[in-house]
Amino acid sequence: MAKRLKGRNITLHDMCLRDGMHAKREQISVAEMVRIAKGLDDAGIPYLQCTHGAGLGGNSLQHGFALASNEEYISAVASAVKNAKVSVLLLPGLGTMRELKSAYKEGARSVHVATHCTEADTSPQHIACARELGMDTTGFLMMAHLNDAKGLVKQAKLMESYGAQTVYVTDSAGFMLPEDVTERIEALRDALDPKTEIGFHGHHNMGMGIANSIAAVEAGASRIDASVAGMGAGAGNTPLEVFVAVVERMGANTGTDLFKLMDLAEDVIVPVMEKPVRIDRDSLTLGYAGVYSTFLLHAKRAAERFGVPARDVLVELGRKKMIGGQEDMIIDTAMTMAKERGLLKEKTLEEL
């Protein structure tokens, strides 16, 4: 295993200022973002993503309102970093090309255009628009455990045909095991143009963030999303500094400074967290049941409001095959469960 990574170059993409926003209920200040971004830049991180947790257009009742607009965050971070490229997330159906253009104007130079793993054909406008702007353009196939290798290849080829320069296998639920990752990445590597890069985005809900990312690189991925101190949705993303330490031991190059990353995690990012991002029973349930990681805090809130356990709500959402973006269905599901359990009753027109 160690041999196969020897000499490999891995491009790291930090997520703590985007996925990490979820863990902070979107409440990271512009000043905190700038401080973290400077630290990441100084440690040699080539790409850092910085938007609302749900990306462009994310400010909403559905996904929460951040402390500042995406434009304010992007502009502040882009002018603070020296070498790192600032990237954004865009989910068609939520974010639009207008918002992408405005992000570009503020300094964003890379984008993850994200769709559910079976719906790549909702992304052609946005991928083409990003390429026209000259951005480093990634197609991001979310909840990838819900599509098999053959199906993912089809979706990845669509994104490649729209102009994506990189295609990601995205384990949004932290459900995958290394063998699942290997199979999917190998299939993509075989099928896509050799010039198209392949990436992997992991979540640590089952503790597999590092192992899965290593499996991805072995199978042909060259880009890895991770988050310093693991700050991200659910039990967090692949902890970036741990990943760097492991792959350095295996002989791969990331071009980053491990000790600086460790210090950044410990001295800057951990103190920003509201509570430790770790595998607790609810985040483990996400990984175990294959549920979108961002659902965690929403489920906890709905559970408290309507008196049903968060774990029951999460399992039911998994059973109903709800996907990223359907956070409204968490409240709806909690209410339906509360009615079934006799905890809630609503009046009809006649009863009013």
Next chain:
Amino acid sequence: MAKIKCALIGSGNIGTDLIYKIKRSPVLEPVWMVGIDPESEGLKRAAAMGLKTTHLGVDGLLPHVLADEIQIAFDATSAYVHAENSRKLNELGVLMIDLTPAAIGPLCVPPVNLKEHAERAEKNVNMISCAGQATIPIVNAVSQIQTVEYAEIIASLSSKSVGPGTRANLDEFTYTTSNAIEKVGGAKKGKALCIINPAEPPMIMRNTIYCLTADKPDEEAITRSVLKMIKEVQKYVPGYRLVNGPVFDEVPQGHRVAVFMEVAGLGDYLPTYAGNLDIMTAAGTRTAEMFAEKMLAGEYNLKAQEA
């Protein structure tokens, strides 16, 4: 009873489903189906159902408009070609019901403002989007009671019910629906989100409506207004059903009213999960019917109006 003759433009999911809805109408009759691909399933099905068909686009229909007495056309193509289609048919005295996100004519949600449009004898009305038809009545029901500072809707559609046109143009769907939440719903600011879910068996269309009211909400008055509005929509979309709410919460942004709806279709062209298809075609048909009644009563004449 005499019926008003109709042409359907666009032989995709919406156009095909419209055939069923219009055939059922006491005042409308589908006569032409216009497509661009002679091999399309929609055109073949239309022909099998007794409609005249052309695969030459709207230009293939134009020579027959007067002879076949076409008075209403439904456009289910795309925002990009709609304006041209509408201009050509309006010139021949045909009323255009626009089911694309083009929105060059006034926006129409039947229980909210159809009557006004029919009285003004508009020559082009826009049906916004499936999500708009499913959610704007609720936003309007809340804004009738209290000022709505902000309304946000989330439409969840099953993957199988969303055709290639909508998929490739999600931004237009977002812009048109957000704008209509303000213009027709009555919210000061509107935002629309759309999710396509591939679950099998396919999920029934779901819609969530969030409103932030300016003042503390009058819970009973809002609940009554919402429940009444749902009954109005049920008159033409029987599968329009309240699942949860209205539920009232204080959130960091203010006073939030949340309503969770489900839309089951009639299962005409696509199965019942595709409520998004039904609510659009049912609203379009309902709109055409109100104009058709005026036409039959001699109260609407586009040519006279143009001259």
